[in-house]
Amino acid sequence: MIGCPVRERGWILPRYLRCLADLDYPSNQIEYAFVVNDSQDNTLEIIREFACHTESPVEIRQVNLKSRSSPNRGAHSIGNLVVLRNIFLDMFLKSPATHLFSLDSDILVGPDSLTRLIALGLPVVSLLVPNDMHLETAGYFNIANLQGDQYFPITKFPQNQVIPVDCTGAGYLIRREVIEADGGRYHPHRQGEDAGFCGMARAKG
Template sequence: MSLPLVLVGCPVRNRARVLPAYLSALEAMDYPPGRLRFAFVLNDSVDESEAILRAFAERRPTALLRCDLGFPRWRRGHYSYANLALLRNLLIEEALRSGADYLFSVDSDVLPPPHALRRLLAAARPIVGARVPNDLHLPGEHWRCNFLCADDRGRLRHPRSFPPDALMSVDVVGAAVLIARAVLEAGCRYAPAGTGEDEGFCRQAKAAGFQPWVDTGVVCRHLMQEGDGGPEG
């Protein structure tokens, strides 16, 4: 029996700095190349991102989509949740069009370890994310990751403590998430919300009966600083 067909990708805007490391990490995944497809949604890029992705597409089956939204020049923290939702939904449509069994949505500054995809598939959950540190660029204690849980008052918070190597149910997860086709076919889509478009997606998924999870033992590298991903990184 063949392994599931997985579409891997993300929106891309002015990411030439991190794309070589990102694409190398995707190619290093421990998964049969014949069961992988890739898709990237280029938007408003003015750097070498498109050229880097076109070179990648020459050696791997890749859909390069374009959706320029006229948003100002990218910098960290400068984005629109509505725009991100639109771009991520284009990726969902490509996953459905491609016949993929799963969409592995991995942000372009997130490097999954080689075993990530196989382990997330083994979790057998409709939505399951890897763990992505979000605060390593900040001083002090590091505990914020790419998932949120509702507190006793219903407020979404980064949990300060969690099991380091376990499946954990959460309310919101993003950045590196494996999503089963059934979730997409149910009509779940990204939408702007208080904490971002991932919240909008996860709210729809939970309403449709799909619980989001995180495998805290699958830890990705997050290229958050200017020097990350370059020759010295």
């Protein structure tokens, strides 16, 4: 299953969904799921149009968790994001899918992304996604290690190989048993809901 929670994403969804449609993976083995939250733009219409033209099943769940003041993703409370992502996990658990490819709606992937992640055979494995577009200093990615009680970004690492990390997000593949057998869920964390999920996953081995 592939998808994510979405809100006010009309500006990027057509490109995002095109990338999903172009994945080098059999369409009859893919399901999509989206949690559409409190969107006032054409987010819902874009996803419905996508559902009409893809061979793969598309499940859409509508909810109404308000942000504090802004339509931007960062304005949501971490608590809301935890709720939305756990709804997404529940949608996955009700499906027969063996893997969940949790891919945020502003991540544009290449055609071989999914097949390469699956081929690694790991319980949880992430894409390497730049996370510095809004920063003055380049070189930050969606990976971090825990030092004390704080996650710090990993900026120096070997290229073209899998490395162990304590926390990731944005675009990662999760095997079903991580969520099913271990009761995997997102939890509130001051550094974001992904940190809460990764902390749980590490604690359960």
